[in-house]
Amino acid sequence: MMVNPGLNFYEVVLANQHFLREIVESITLKESLDEMAYSAEVKMVVTADFPGIQPGQEIRVSGVPFGGTSRVYLLQPGVVWEVESSNSGVKHLSVTVYDRTIYLAKSYEDYLFxxxxxxxxxxxxxxxxxxxxxxxxxxxxxxxxxxxxxxxNNTIYNMIMSDLKETVEKGGEMYRPRMTPNGLELFKLGGNQEVWVLEPEQNVKDVTQRRSIDKAVTQVKVLGNAPEDRRSPVLAIVKGETEKYGTLQKIITESTITNAGEAKGKGEKHLAGLEETFDVTGIDINTIRAGDKVQFSGMELLVTSVKHELGNPGQMSLQLASPQDVRRRYYGSL
Known part of the structure; x- marks a missing residue:
């Protein structure tokens, strides 16, 4: 008998041979544009025939997609990263799993391109x-x-994101590295083929809207390089919504720009106004990932973070933002 019958649509497989579904108490998947790796927290009860589990072992999570009929990989390839046990008469384990991009986020290297x-x-x-x-x-x-x-001496993940941020700043599209069962891909934000429609009182339970100028930039001063004993030359001062929100200044130093026109263009790309986000909870659509596009109340928004509490039915928590806000917040500076 399963510990949690609500998880009968899901499977956790350890070391490609141990099927753990019968002892799994809960599965939570998390992903954010702030972080590279997709993660899972799997809670399970230890039984007499439990095979044992150690950090570094291969593990995967599969499940039936919302509206589907057969299982697909949800987190694969995964690695056991941390194991925590508790015992109050019955032994329980909490296992933290990451997809294998975690190694790029944790490993340092030295490059000169x-x-x-x-x-x-x-x-x-x-x-x-x-x-x-x-x-x-x-x-x-x-x-x-x-x-x-x-x-x-920086992490591979930080180098990848520096490349992708510079790409956006120079007029390119927003991309994100994403591990898949077929290997590491470069996913264009909002490029998902299946775009889910989220509607209050249908598949959405609660909505919280947040508007803030905490991360606003209403004025940018662009500086050139200068010797250590001199102040840097001011190439441009670019003003945005200073009258509306006050002066919130950012300073950037750019050694490759020599004229005011280029400096102004550089500064304009760093202006950021009101930030608006939506926190949405609803019936779980277990294949939604960070960076996916969704339709919400007539708007096309991007998922900046997602938490799936798997079950039948499960629940998901999403944070949504406009593509413009995502561009400023996650790709606006190097």
Missing amino acids: PAGQTASQRLRQYAADWGITLANVPETAVPLAKTGSRYR
Whole structure:
């Protein structure tokens, strides 16, 4: 008999041989644009025939998609990262699982790339050096600058995101690395083929709307390089909604710009106004990922974070924002 019959649509497989569904108490999947790896927390009860579990072991989570009939991989390939046990007469385990992009987020490297390469080309280089299988990697098409100090003794994830942020700042599309069963792909935000419609009083239970100027930038001062004993030259001061929200200034230093016109264009890209987000809870649609596009109350929004509490029915919690807010918040600066 299953510990939690509500999970009969899901399966957890350890080391490609131990099927743990019968002892699983709960499964929670989490993903955010702030972080690289998709994660799962699996809680289970230890039985007499429990095979044992150790950090570093291979593990996967599968489930029947919302409205589907057969299981698909939800988190695969996964790795057991942390195991916590408790015992109050019956032993319980809480297992933290990440997809294997966690290694890119935790590993440091040193690179120096020439100017002219694209983010796609650099991703292929990272993958080749680290033995990572690639899936779909579209060409980002924007030539990048020569790398500097931020690629010295930094994580591979930070380097990838620096490449992708520079791509956006130079007019390119927003992309995100995403691990799939076929390998690491470069996912275009909002590029999901199936776009779910979320409607209050249908598949949405609660909605919280948040508006804030906490991360607003209403004025940007663009500085050039200068010797240590001199103040940096001011190339441009770009004003945004200062009259509406007050002066919230950001300073950026740009060594490659020499004229005021280019400096103004650089500064305008860093202006950011009112931030608006929606926190939505509702019936779980277990295949929604961070970066996916959804329709909510007539608006096309991007998922910035998602939490799936798997079950039958399960529950999901989403944070949604407009593509413009996502561009400013996650890709607006290098």
